[in-house]
Amino acid sequence: MRYLGLLVCFLISCGTPTNESGPNERWVLHNATIYTVNPDQPKAEALAIEGSRILQVGTNAEVLAAYPEARRVDAEGRTVIPGLIDAHAHLTGLAETKLKADLRGTTSKAEVLSVLEAFAESLPENAWLLGRGWDQNDWENNQGAFPTRSDLDEVFPDRPVWLQRIDGHASWANTAAMNVVGFDSLRALPNPPGGRLVRDEAGEPTGIFIDEAEKLIDDLVPEPSEAQMEFVLQEAIHEALRSGITGVHDAGLDKWEINRYKRAVDADEFDLRVYAMVGDMDSTFLHFCAEEQLDSYRDKLTVRSVKFYMDGALGSRGAALLADYHDDLENQGLLQQDPDTFLVHIQEAMSCGFQVNTHAIGDRGNRVVLDAYESAMAAVPGHAGRHRIEHAQVVAQEDIPRFAAQGVIASVQPTHATSDMYWAEER
DSSP states (O other): OBOOSSOEESSSOOOOOTTTSOTTOEEEEESOEEEOOOTTSOEESEEEEETTEEEEEEOHHHHHHHOTTSEEEEOTTOEEEOOEEEEEEOHHHHHHHTTSEEOTTOOSHHHHHHHHHHHHTTSOTTOOEEEEEEOGGGSTTOTTOOOOHHHHHTTOSSSOEEEEETTSSEEEEOHHHHHHHOHHHHHHOOOOTTEEEEEOTTSOEEEEEEEGGGHHHHTTSOOOOHHHHHHHHHHHHHHHHHTTEEEEEEEEEOHHHHHHHHHHHHTTOOOSEEEEEEESSSHHHHHHHHTOOEEEETTTEEEEEEEEEOBOOTTTTOSOOSSOBTTBTTOOOOBSSOHHHHHHHHHHHHHTTOEEEEEEOSHHHHHHHHHHHHHHHHHOTTOOSOOEEEEOOSOOGGGHHHHHHHTOEEEOOTHHHHHHTTTTTTO
16 A cells, blocks of 8 residues: 555644654554545544655454554544645645745735735845735725735835736736836837736726736746745645645646656655646647657656636636626636637547646636547547546536536635625625
């Protein structure tokens, strides 16, 4: 029985000695309530481990008798479960947040500005101030209205500020950040396909960039050094393990990020298992399709799926809907790619043996993806098993049975229910 990373001991740590002892030392965890996820033996009291493998699971008497010389750890009755697998996560994104102001949980613009001011004290004078996690729907007395560049300009008139919304599908810039692109250029620029610059009544950009429009600023933000990224990657891995997550389906990676993971695996500094989705049909996909599909590389890293985006998010009104947003009439959201082009791309991915995983939030976005999957799977009879719709958040009633009929996985993230429930009806 394979030992899937660290086991999770609820209430407080079980005090496992793996960091103190040799890599092949045997030890027994006993006096525990162990949920095995094995229908033939659903619960146990003790387990024995050697290195990276579980040797035995059973009663206290059975396991202690089988390994009398093993080091013993008394769980004192705590609950133990196997490591958890997060089916849609962004490990590199989590790492990058260590280099940004954390705006999750802020309840007002004033609180956002306070967090930013404190974070900026640690930055060099001319460095960009980056952050992520704001959600205008959570701000007191805000009624879901987007903030503007002027809110940031009052505190940061000169330093470029670029803040991603909590879902990553909208970002908030100050005027200094927009000046790096050229404010007059942005004023005259039409909305890019699949994106939108929010404008005021006079047509001036307000500082909110939605979906594909985010690239206008994103592409100009200085990249962190490789040394910084390797350091914060380890912090992200440890954060995942502390939460009991030992496996991640990592949604949307490029070749350089995957190579960073490989280096960490080769250095025995990668204590997660990652199922990686390459991001869209770019050079990374071509590389792994033609040259280097990875299937459980050193038992840690698999690369044989591709991540597409069909629409945006509900909170930023970028999710593609079949009808107008109730709180934004004449807006039905954004399709981030042409459906005919998407069909060609997923057929190519399926022909390469890749699983296809597509972000779709709105009911129109989900329908376009289901239609394309149906056509592509018929055209590529040897495609790789079941494909996925990531999130599948708002689905038309008549489209729900199509998931089962087509064998499509609805890769739903329950957090969308609890994060969006306060304003979903308004949308």
